[in-house]
Amino acid sequence: MNSEAKRLVLIGNGLVGMRAIEEIVARAPNRYAITVFGAEPYGNYDRIQLSPMLAGEKDFASILLHDHGWYARHGITFRAGQKIVGIDRAAREVVSESGIRAAYDHLILATGSMPLMLPIEGAALPGVVSFRTVADVEAMQKAAATGGKAIVIGGGLLGLEAAYGLRRRGMEVTVLHLMPHLMERQLDPVAGAMLRKDLAWRGINVITNATAEAILGSNHVESVILADGCEIAASLVVMAIGIRPNIELALSCGLSVNRGIEIDDRLVTNDPAISAIGECVEHRGEVFGLVAPLYNMARTLAARLCGDHSALYKPAATATRLKVTGIDVFSTGDIYGDEDTEILMFRDAARGIYKRLVARDERLVGALLYGDVQGGADYLDFIQSRRSIKAPRDLLIFQPEMAA
Numbered sequence: 001m002n003s004e005a006k007r008l009v010l011i012g013n014g015l016v017g018m019r020a021i022e023e024i025v026a027r028a029p030n031r032y033a034i035t036v037f038g039a040e041p042y043g044n045y046d047r048i049q050l051s052p053m054l055a056g057e058k059d060f061a062s063i064l065l066h067d068h069g070w071y072a073r074h075g076i077t078f079r080a081g082q083k084i085v086g087i088d089r090a091a092r093e094v095v096s097e098s099g100i101r102a103a104y105d106h107l108i109l110a111t112g113s114m115p116l117m118l119p120i121e122g123a124a125l126p127g128v129v130s131f132r133t134v135a136d137v138e139a140m141q142k143a144a145a146t147g148g149k150a151i152v153i154g155g156g157l158l159g160l161e162a163a164y165g166l167r168r169r170g171m172e173v174t175v176l177h178l179m180p181h182l183m184e185r186q187l188d189p190v191a192g193a194m195l196r197k198d199l200a201w202r203g204i205n206v207i208t209n210a211t212a213e214a215i216l217g218s219n220h221v222e223s224v225i226l227a228d229g230c231e232i233a234a235s236l237v238v239m240a241i242g243i244r245p246n247i248e249l250a251l252s253c254g255l256s257v258n259r260g261i262e263i264d265d266r267l268v269t270n271d272p273a274i275s276a277i278g279e280c281v282e283h284r285g286e287v288f289g290l291v292a293p294l295y296n297m298a299r300t301l302a303a304r305l306c307g308d309h310s311a312l313y314k315p316a317a318t319a320t321r322l323k324v325t326g327i328d329v330f331s332t333g334d335i336y337g338d339e340d341t342e343i344l345m346f347r348d349a350a351r352g353i354y355k356r357l358v359a360r361d362e363r364l365v366g367a368l369l370y371g372d373v374q375g376g377a378d379y380l381d382f383i384q385s386r387r388s389i390k391a392p393r394d395l396l397i398f399q400p401e402m403a404a
């Protein structure tokens with residue numbers, strides 16, 4: 001390591017922060033003396049693959065991206081299991097819970113987000129878990145080992161992946177969803193109903209328009225009470241109602257924070273020595289829950305920290321996919337539309353296929369594919385590039401690759 005190297009500290013050993021570090025060491029291996037702090041005790045792992053891990057389709061070893069040796073081989077000081085509890089911006093120093101200090105010339109905050117927990121009676125009972133970390137998956141695996149009934153609160157992407165994983169592990173699973181149809185941010189009522197049917201086929205029970213009012217149990221979860229008075233027995237309750245940016249550390253050191261840590265197109269906070277990327281940030285009023293735009297942030301930040309000051313972060317449309325084996329869903333952009341949009345639609349109920357494209361002023365603004373997701377990347381490309389669909393219109397729904 002070059003003794004003149006500037007000190008770069010990363011807080012948050014997750015997907016996005018580590019993507020930035022990977023890019024920096026690939027571009028300029030000796031430019032920085034790097035220290036990484038991670039609250040979790042492991043090397044960097046692929047959080048997205050926690051769903052297949054819960055379902056028993058992958059194990060932890062196969063989702064570990066970098067073991068401790070990787071950090072050592074790249075000359076990176078790795079502090080695993082060290083949660084940072086303070087940032088002294090005047091002294092440019094961070095301190096961990098156990099008192100480890102590290103000075104920085106530049107600091108990257110990539111603290112991710114926190115699962116939201118419903119503030120209802122019984123939410124703190126043993127047997128109530130979130131779905132964010134390896135520890136959460138291990139708790140669910142342990143609960144599922146004895147079978148029994150599970151309730152998942154939240155019929156969004158994460159909740160359904162949790163439900164599928166627990167079902168695969170032999171639990172009887174009920175999903176409680178507040179809204180009239182599943183994954184309402186990504187699916188319209190037609191696709192929501194198709195999904196519900198496909199989940200029923202897999203033995204997953206869904207109750208929509210369901211408000212969980214209380215969780216009951218003396219020493220452990222025993223049941224969930226709904227607003228309509230119905231009581232459902234369960235020995236495990238998974239809360240998957242959403243996430244919020246993890247901003248505590250940024251707040252505690254006086255950085256500018258709204259819903260997330262506020263950053264500009266350069267990914268810098270209101271302190272020029274501190275950048276922030278990943279789910280902990282808010283960029284131009286937007287907060288994030290999918291990794292693709294965040295990897296762009298990581299790339300942009302790496303480029304800037306390696307001297308390319310022209311690199312700026314530009315938001316782009318992203319797509320959602322559900323990781324439930326055998327259920328193909330693709331959704332991107334505005335899938336509902338309004339009075340000024342036009343809908344192109346195809347439905348083959350017998351084959352379980354549904355496609356809905358939303359266009360505004362001859363440009364695609366949203367695409368929803370259920371049952372057959374071929375062409376998803378082409379639709380995303382149409383949306384991102386804002387190309388006109390006027391000429392290829394006839395091909396668009398059946399042969400998007402030809403239209404592209």
Ligand SMILES: Cc1cc2nc3c(=O)[nH]c(=O)nc-3n(C[C@H](O)[C@H](O)[C@H](O)COP(=O)(O)OP(=O)(O)OC[C@H]3O[C@@H](n4cnc5c(N)ncnc54)[C@H](O)[C@@H]3O)c2cc1C
Nearest residue numbers: 012014015016038039047048083084111112278279290291
């Ligand atoms: C089960 C599951 C499935 C998902 N599936 C998908 C998917 O299919 N597609 C998709 O695009 N996205 C998916 N996501 C979302 C994706 O995982 C996130 O967008 C991504 O992980 C965000 O990366 P990040 O680095 O910002 O945060 P994280 O990956 O959460 O990393 C943040 C890290 O910072 C650490 N940390 C926080 N505070 C401190 C501190 N004070 N000191 C030290 N360390 C700290 C945390 O322990 C954590 O390890 C899924 C998420 C989950 C939980």
